[in-house]
Amino acid sequence: MTGTIEAAGPDIAGVLNRLADAKPAALDRLFQLLSIPSxxxxxxxxxxxxxxxxxxxxxxxxxxxxxxxxxxxxKPMVVGHWRSSHGSASPMHVLFYGHYDVQPPDPLEEWDAPPFAPRLDEDPRHGTVIVARGASDDKGQLMTFIEACRGWLDVAVTVLIEGEEESGSPSLAPFLSVRGEELKADVALVCDTGQWDENTPAITAFLRGLAFSEVTIAGPSRDLHSGIYGGPARNPIRVLTDILAELHDADGRVAIPGFYDDVKEPPAAQREQWRALGFDSDGFLGAIGLTEPAGERGLTVLEQLWSRPTAEINGIFGGYTGPGTKTVIPAKATAKLSFRLVPDQNPRKILEGFRQFVESRLPPDASVTFAGEGGSPAIGFDPATPAFAATAHALSEEWGKPPVIVGCGASIPIVESFRSKLGMDALLVGFALDDDRIHSPNEKYNLRSFSKGIRSWARILGELGKIDGHDRA
Structure with a gap:
């Protein structure tokens, strides 16, 4: 979504009263969208x-x-424009981005009810929750913004909604190339993030970047009988696993030469601020059946997620993987890898370092090919900008406490596209929680997150509208 924000319009109390009156209708509209298996x-x-x-x-x-x-x-894009009738000498222009597509609901047997039959349920921790595929990612989040616009009727807004975010956004780059001028703004608003906890808002100020590669080791010219060739024949799975085993050292650091050359250490004050958040590392890992951090030794979980790059093996396969036994030495073996990057790391440089790392470890009679490579750099945002400060103030007013300024270990490639193709930074504000079960069965979105998310966006639009046109950066 994109938007042009003007200061003219009703006072915020009137806007919030209007939104309160519309709560039942807002929930009904969300349920209509959630019922579409997009x-x-x-x-x-x-x-x-x-x-x-x-x-x-x-x-x-x-x-x-x-x-x-x-x-x-x-999949089609939705573009909309809402022009204020009041006008403004120097209106703030924002771009709001959301998506209407969702992940597949499989496995269906693990849902308590049909995934596209949205319902309200009672959660022992969060109270009333909305349960459906897309409730949190991203239809519920998207609708918080759209519903906020229903209360803020005198604000000029332009909108872009895409339909392929969950499948890699293949149509988005061509669309931005054609329609980029229409979508340019002073700042983008992105709702695909979350709160710090159920009572505390957050603004994401850092996104890790991403690089990815598929590596295939080839050996013999065909699959071989392991009884006839086992021993003297080079086994590509063994070669591949030997190389991957060297990817990290004993302290959990990535062993690719030059991998950390461009990594900057966070200031001591930043580290102290993160520690003061009281993040529950045991609970974070315990929720997924783990007991201790497995990344770089000596760093907290938040430091690992928000300030350090990673190298992960996402999949590995080769030879016979069907039922029963087939005693072969395979002709090739493949692994898929991804690298989460921090600011100043170049995805191309990281992938070149990985290729050299693998090639330098190849034994005789083994060859390597690489495929499926790509990525995007990490992005950091300046909390001192007027738009960032205005958003923080709006969230403080709604939640009764200042938002936590957080990092994000994941990547949102569209945010990098907004910067590189449209020349604008983004404000990342969302109301999801870690336990919303996005991409999993029984996905939920707190009803409170939905209602206060609507109110929060209304306040944000109002505060952004107060920014002088000459002081937008």
Whole structure:
């Protein structure tokens, strides 16, 4: 979504009262969107994705937007504009980004009810929750912004919603190339993040970057009988696993030469601030059945997630993997890897270092090829900018406490595209929680997160509208 924000309009108390009156209707509209199985990665649900796009466009028109559905080579985009009738000498221009597509709901047997039949449930910790695929990622988050616009009727807003975020956004880059000028703004707003906890808002000020590669080791010219060739024949799985075993040293550091050359240590004050957050490392790992951090020795979990790069093996396969036994020495073996990066690390440099690392360890009669490589750099944002400060103030007013300024160990490639292609930074504000079970069965979104998320966006729009046009950076 993109938006132009103007200071003219009703006072915030009137806006919040209007939103309170509309709460039942807002929940009903969210349930309508959640009932559409807009699974972008499965071609069988293409029509459902088109339906979701048209639903979003119609919802925007109902508020007063000029909205259209625009076809792409994949799933359609939704673009809308809402022009204020009041006008402003120097309006702040923002771009809001959200997506209407969702992950597949499999395994279906682990859902307590059909994934596209949204319902309210009672959670012993969080109270009333919304349960459905997409409740948190990203339809619930998207609708917090759209519903906020229903209360803030005198603000000018422009909107972009995509439908392929969950399947790699293949149509987004071409769309930005064609429509980029229409979407340029002073700052982007992205809702695909979360709160610090159920009572504390957060603004994400750092995203790790990403690089990824697929490496294949080849040996004999065909699969071999292990009884006839076992011993003298080079086994590609053994070669591959030997190399991957050297990827980290005994302290958990990545052993690729030059990997840390561009990594900057966070200031001591930043580390102290992170420690003061009281992050529950035992609970974080215990929730997934683990007991102790496995990354770089001597660093806290937050330091590992927010300030350090990683190298992870995401999959490895080769030879016979079917039922029963087939005694072969395979002709090749493959592994998929990803590298999470911090600011100033170059994805191309990291991938070149990885290639050299593998090639330098190849024994005789083994060869290597690389495929599927790509990535995007990490991004950091300046909390001192007027837009960042205005957003922090708005969240403080709504939640009764200042937002926690956090990092994010994951990557949101679209944010890098906004910077590199459209020349603007982003504000990352969302209301999801770590236990929302996104991408998993029984995905949920706290009803309180939904209602206070709507109020929070209304406040943010109001505060951004107060920023002088000459002081937007």
């Amino acid at each position: 699974i972008s990665t499965d071609p069988a649900y293409h029509d459902a994705c088109v339906q979701a796009a048209h639903w979003c466009a119609e919802a925007l028109r109902d508020i007063g937007f000029e909205a259209r559905v625009e076809a792409t080579q994949g």
